[in-house]
Amino acid sequence: MRKIMLLIMLCAFLIAACAQKEQGIEKGMPVPGSNVDEAIVENSNDEASVKEFRMTAKQFVFEPETIEVNKGDKVRLIVTSLDVPHGISIPEYGINERLDVGKQVTIEFTADKEGTFTAFCSVFCGSGHSNMKGKIIVG
């Protein structure tokens, strides 16, 4: 265990030393068309793997009513109410957000539970309130 730690530290040190050297060279003698500007962009696939859905809520439906994702997906719901205040609650995922009119609410969760889940409207919004439901299918 100690050996590994030492090795890692040594590597880090060497990389740091190398980087410094390179910088020095570049500063010392600017080469035309050198790739100084080539920034090292961290290759993060995080954003790409997020499944994003834009939803609306109005008396007495969610649109789209059903969304389908794969188990393990990171899910982002961007929900806006179009008429009166609503709410969206997915109890199994510990989600309950109020949706005020015209205000985008972003909900993020990891779909780590398989099954079909109901998204309930959680703010009384009129006569059809108790029937205002959406469906999240995680398969």
Ligand code: CUA
């Ligand atoms: Cu919509 Cu209650």
